[in-house]
Amino acid sequence: MVAEGSEPHRHTWIDAMRLFAGLSMVGLHVTADAQGQPFPDVSAAERTVPMLIRAVLYTARTELFLMISILLLVMALHRAPRSYACVIRQQARRLLVPFAFWTVFFACYGLLKAHALGYGADEWARLMTWQGWLGFFLLGDVKYHMHFIPTLFGLLLIYPLYRAAQRAPIFGLLVVVFLLMKQQLDREIFALFWGSEWLPYIVRLVKIATYSGYGFVAFAIYGLWQRSDRETLESWLGPVSLLATGLFVFKLLATRDVIETGRWDFVNPTAYWADYLMPVALLVGCLCLSHRRWPVWISRASKYAFGIYLCHPIFLDVAEIALHGSAFSPTMLITLEFIWTLPATVLFVWGLERTACLAWTVGLGPLPRLARVSPRQPI
Secondary structure: OOOOOOHHHOOHHHHHHHHHHHHHHHHHHHHHOOOOOOOOOOOOOHHHHHHHHHHHHHHOOOOHHHHHHHHHHHHHHOOOOHHHHHHHHHHHHHHHHHHHHHHHHHHHHHHHHHHOOOHEEEEHHHHHHHHHHHHHHOOOOOOOOOHHHHHHHHHOOOOOHHHHHOHHHHHHHHHHHHHHHHHHHHHHHHHHHHHOOOHHHHHHHHHHHHHHHHHHHHHHHHHHHHHHHHHHHHOOOOHHHHHHHHHHHHHHHHHHHHHHHOOOOOOOOHHHHHHHHHHHHHHHHHHHHOOOOOOOOHHHHOOOHHHHHHHHHHHHHHHHHOOOOOOOOHHHHHHHHHHHHHHHHHHHHHHHHOOOOOOHOOOOOOOOOOOOOOOOOOO
């Protein structure tokens, strides 16, 4: 433990959210079957435990990771102001270079699971087309979790707009307006462009534009943290907790429908708002506790969160291949997958950190540089 307000660990509340988001992503992906579905081939009773666990973990969605990343950026800019061009250049190197590495890796690695589960020919066909690779690099659809990086980079391109929320945190409420726009635009876009090969790209552009609301939230949270004392922040904890509880009740009602039908419900309006606002409630709730004492180990462990997020599908795929066709119940399946995937991923990321030539792939080391050859040295 550290003294309250000590400078080296005063950001530990953010590290706690980052670590929670990284670990939740593992549990979130484990609580679906190998096809990403809610175990449709079993009874509703057998789906109950996995879906209830998923409802809890789904509170820390990718949107939470996005806000944390933007929040860390604004803090870095406060410590060391830089020009827009410098920031974007640095973020492009830190995000897009590892993204390119993992895109190529997962494009090849995904063939193992594809062949094991019987859709190898389709996966090979996708790898053989330029359209497939265009989607890999622009959409991040090479793997279900890779969409995070291009989406984050798109949000960072417009970060100067978010500064208004740092000066006037009321602009953080724009997230509600932008989510309402997303809800309406998605309906129109899917109706107009269904069947078009450009549909995913249009949807992604709308997603980045409307997710800018989360950028305003991140800057608003930093503005509140700068100007609010402990008593003020903690006085908000009750109302924020009440809001989070109400959102979670809506999520449980939607989860009941998934348990009964064995299908994801993408059109439930209350589930929509519960899903997309819960990450905001979590981060604001953590802000309310930001002045309390936090264990020191959280900051040390949180640096692995990004690597855990990036690498866990490597080991989850292994588990799904090994357990494919088994007679285990969904609860047993997700238990076995989780107790294998999380420790294996942590050890793998820890090993990458200690491998000088690969640590950069998970954000734990400097990016590789091309060596300059002296004119006097033979090439």
